[in-house]
Amino acid sequence: MSEWKNIGSLLLEHGFIDDDGLKEGISLQREKGMRLGEALVELGKVSIDDINWVLSKQLDVPYVIVEDIHVNIDLLHKFQKNFLMDSRILPLYETEDEISIVTDDPLNKSAMEFIATSFEKKVNISTGSGRKIEDILKRSFKQVGLPELVGALSGIIDKIKDTSFYRLDFLLDERSCRINAFGVGVMKNMQEIKSHFTNEDVFRAFDELSIPFLYEQSFGSNSRFLAVFPVFNRGTMVKYPAIIGGFGLFCPETTTFADSHVNGISDVFPYQGPVPGYPYLATKGNQYDYESMIFTVDTVPAEFHDFYVNTWIPQKCPSCSGAGCPACRELGYEFEKIEGVYSSGDLKEKLKEGCHGKN
Ligand SMILES: [Zn+2]
Structure with a gap:
């Protein structure tokens, strides 16, 4: 490729469009934020075939039938998803000193240079259908995305x-x-x-x-x-209503989640009664027995006097005042474990202290 031109000037040079057509194309391109080629196709000035012909003729870029491509997931991993999606580039393979890609816009100089610089390799360009490239990228990134x-x-x-x-x-x-x-x-x-x-x-x-x-x-x-x-830790069977606010603290074998909006593990039941606290759990087999309810709460339900509590009380991290630092694992809080039976008054104080504590 001797020089970088844009698709407009190439089409103009080969007589596919005239100056007025090009101007119309550019104004639609700006208005809709699309590519010039797309704008010209939408205006009926040229066809996709015209564009592909000009590109392969002028740039000596091979045209690739994109659906036959075997996607190289490892290579895909080396790119930012947004970069590939935005510039509609599908990387194909790489050797020690070359990287091959297919794109619908081989004239996208900055993208090609970006690849060349970041890989320190020569970029082999072929062109293909942008829509197909996009489809393949979307599908492939699903496979890439899950491990992420x-x-x-x-x-x-x-x-x-x-x-x-x-x-x-x-x-x-x-x-x-x-x-x-x-x-x-x-x-x-x-x-x-x-x-x-x-x-x-x-x-x-x-x-x-x-x-x-x-x-x-x-x-x-x-x-x-x-x-x-x-839900991955074991809870304890307790005779008091309980407040268990810890992450994944309750055990599915002994407790059930008592909220009709919540789905999941097979032992969920829809609780109809007026039970305060959210979300809340019940001991299995005693769904309607308040005495054996296990609550995880942000407020302390007024109905109950004593609670069995097994949770952590957050306090703004003294090192960073909540901004996040290595001492608090970037969370901005330190957590004090509390376990035992607390009255609702004590508990309210404790929670208040923790959440709005001196800092
Ligand atoms: Zn901190």
């Missing part, structure tokens, strides 16, 4: 073990997955992954980590909200 989600999740769980976080919220939309942790007195944005995931992908990630869970889902206008309650 599993990795993120496992890191987050390591961080919030032994804290009062007990719920992970997943905000899922077409472009990203935001993960927030939520718990007694605390809420924290944990991570954002630039990938599209379904609820099933999230469930699969928990399955891969062998963590049983309960979940609740709702739908916003542009995103889905999925709240997941991991």
Whole structure:
């Protein structure tokens, strides 16, 4: 390739369009934020075939039938998803000194230079259908994305073990997955992954980590909200109503989750009664017995005087005042474990102290 031109000037040179056509194309391109080639096709000035002909003729770039391509997932991993999606580039393979890609826009000089510089290799370009490239990228990134989600999740769980976080919220939309942790007195944005995931992908990630869970889902206008309650530690059978706010603290063999919105593990039942506290658990077999309810709460229900408590009380990290530092695993809080029987008054004080403590 001797010189970088744009598709407009090439089409002009070969007589596919005239100056006025080019101007119309450029104004539609700006208006809709599309590519010039796409704009010219939309305006009926040229066909996709015209563009491919000009590109392969002028640039000596081979045209590739994209659906026959075997996707090299390892190579895909080396790129940022957004970069490939935005520039519609599908990397094909690499050798010691060359990397081969297919794109619908071989004139995208900055993208080609970016690849050449970051890999320190010569870039072999072929051209192919942009829509097909996009489809393949979307499909392939799903396969790439799941291990990324599993990795993120496992890191987050390591961080919030032994804290009062007990719920992970997943905000899922077409472009990203935001993960927030939520718990007694605390809420924290944990991570954002630039990938599209379904609820099933999230469930699969928990399955891969062998963590049983309960979940609740709702739908916003542009995103889905999925709240997941991991369930992987053993709870204790207690005679008091209990407050257990620790992450994954309760045991599915002895307790059930008493909330009709929540789904998941087979022993969930829809509780109809007016039970305060949210979310809450009941000892299995005694669903309607208040005395054996186990609550995980953010507020202390007024009905009960004494609680068995097994949780952590958050306190702003003294080293960073909540900003996040290595001492607090970037969480901004330190957690004091409390276990025992507390009166609701004591507990209210304790929670208040912890959440709004001196700092
Ligand atoms: Zn800190």
